[in-house]
Amino acid sequence: MKQKQERIGRNELCFCGSGKKYKKCCGMQHHELSDSIQKQYLDRFGIRLKNEKDIEFLRRAGRLVSDTLSMVESAIHPGMTTDEINTLVHDYTIQHHAIPAPLNYKGFPKSVCTSVNDVICHGIPGDRVLKNGDIINVDVTSVLDGYYADA
Template sequence: MTATLGPRIMSGSCCYNQSTQPLHRFFRYKPGQKHFLMQSSRSFITNLLFNKRNIDELQNGTRKRLRPGKLSPRRPVPEHILKPPYIGSKKAPGIASGPEVHDEKGIEYMRASGRLAAQVLQYAGTLVRPGITTDEIDQEVHQMIIDNGAYPSPLGYGGFPKSVCTSVNECICHGIPDSRELEDGDIINIDVTGYHGDTSATYFCGNVEDKAKNLVQVTKESLDKAISVCAPGVEFNTIGKVINAHADRHRYGVVQTFVGHGVGRVFHSDPVILHYRNNERGRMVLNQTFTIEPMLTMGSIHPIIWDDDWTVVTEDGSLSAQFEHTLLITENGAEILTQC
């Protein structure tokens, strides 16, 4: 069973806040309002049943739609590693109010966490090949993060069972690593967060069709173009205008349901970064950190969530790609914290 997602916005990566709502109750964003509203998913979700033919149908005669695999047990984290405050809490995460603006020491910490996340992501990308399971990628990411004395932020976040998000083909985001083996021609987004440097990239598995390669390339370009306009005093809505314009030129859709966000001492905070054209207010300030993480599709931008309450796929099974960086606003523009 799957469900359609209505017109609201969820956090783009896998949020800590003082909320008592379970995570499967989604965040709904109303333009003009400062904060997200928590409401029951039952108010917005329409159940959508796919018969076996729908689920197993081939895309262009070559690609089957994704189906969930088997999950391995939760991986342990050594006691000496500092845990984020949401671990063990019954309070579901949310968007913390207020921007992440840092002093010199805070910037040093952000650079360190961003550097680690980038190194982990780079390593994870080398693992992508036909036959490997996404669970095996999760194992390697988990081990590398804890070996460096950090905590894999997604693990236990609102009940997320793994240490990394692996989103294959039509999966827009929040894919849960499982027993499915990657196949020749797949594309896969790997989203790494080590307490709390946040970054992702989409990789090719084996021989990938040119149309999929182009989608991935344009998605990467849209992020690069958005980063290039960031600087103190720039309006946040400039980001969405730049991304949407580049996607339009290549006739790709921009997913509107998921957003970038402030990141730093907490996993998700203000500001909300919209990747499509919008008139929301707010300007970037010096020493502020946030993510930009556009998701582009070859077809429908409307998402469907699986009954695991996490995995989000395109409504029509069309391919989706994503790239993400954590940025620091500097006097001269923006510093990318999550690059090697």
């Protein structure tokens, strides 16, 4: 049976035992977190706290996803299929030495999710042709150097 994880937040009591909220205590420190605090977060919440190196890698992954969306936005046009969008995203992601995270995740067959009009989310790209006036959501998730970014 899976245990429900507790919520973590800036307003939680700090693990150092000070009695202060995390945001006013260790959360405001700009130095490396102690191994003790790292372990407590991992044990209690199943979350590995990120250090400056991790944060920089997350930023790089986020920039790639942002750049991917900008590229797709400029390329989308009426007459294009959602599978062509998938190909654009897949190729762009691979060219930037990253992995399209959705591909083969729990059997998902494509590298991006495309949801057109009344499809709420996680649409599978295919032979649907975009028409003028269609509303499309493109959900890009990439893994760069082991770090995920999603937008």
